[in-house]
Amino acid sequence: QPLSPLPGDEALLGGDFLEHFSRGYEVFAWTPAQDASRRPYSSHDAEAVFDGVHNGAPDPWNYAGSWYERRKRALTLAVLPAESYAHGLEVGCSIGMLTEGLADHCGSLLAVDASGVAVRRARQLLAGRPGVRVEQMVLPASWPEGSFDLVVVSEVGYYLSREELGQLWDRIEASVDPGGTLLLCHWRHPIAGWELDGDTVHALARQRLGWRTTGLYQERDFVLEVLAGPDRGDRA
Structure with missing residues (x-):
């Protein structure tokens, strides 16, 4: 009802709005509660979870067709601070779409993924590319030998528990060459x-890690960051 006959005191709720409250029913949006007793996933679940994802579709995230994915790959490659690297490591390569671009910048490139299905598809895509190796490996419990001047961790860090993620950073710190790049x-x-x-x-x-951020790009949906490993003097 109006507060008074004066201008500005008119009723704010019109007839069309009030009609909703004269119905004999109400409408609710309902979201089922999550099972609080179920633990969050961790790397122990990764192989089974992502084998299931990749078995469901040959390109489950539409890497090839999605403009979002193609644009994100282009930006990822564009923020590399060096044109070429001697030894690269890609953590979580999926079917190898980003791997293909990284290979153009690496003398040798090791790409790993927890899913055996994804690894087989990545190997098919990258067959014949010199210096590229794709292996199934569940990190951080497993870790490749050698050292790297480029490590790429793309869309995979949140598939670890907080403790496992800390172990991943420790693994990376121990194997990145002085002054190397973590993307x-x-x-x-x-x-x-x-x-x-x-x-x-x-x-x-x-x-x-306490490493210096040398490049940072973020928008609503994703964040890209380049961290520079300490040089020999900093390590000492």
Whole structure:
């Protein structure tokens, strides 16, 4: 009802709005509660989870067709601070679409993924590319031998528990050459079933490693960050 006959005191709720409240029913949006008793996923679940994802579709994230994915790959390659690297490591290569671009910048490149299905498809895509090797490996419990001047962790950090992610940074720190590059790229929204999100992954990397950020790009959906490993003097 109007507060008074004076201008400005008219009723704010019109007849069309009030009609909703004269119905004999109401409408609610309902989201089922998550099972609080189920633990978040971790690297122990990665092989089974992502084998299932890749068995469901040959390109489950539409890497080839999605403009978002193609643009993100182009930006990822564009932020590399050096044109070429001697030894690269890609953590979580999926079917190898980003691997293909990274191979153009690496003398040798090792790409790993927890999913055997994804690894087989990546090997098919990259067959005949010199210096490229694709292996199934569940990190951080397993870790490749050797050292690397480029490590790429793209869209995979939140598929680890917080403790496992700390172990991953320790593994990387121990195997990155002095002055090497760590490139991170992650989706910035919550990941259903997993403990972490992209912004948290990057914050924990900076906190654990203490490396200098030399490049940072972020937008609503993803964040790209380049961290520079300490040179020999800094390590000493």
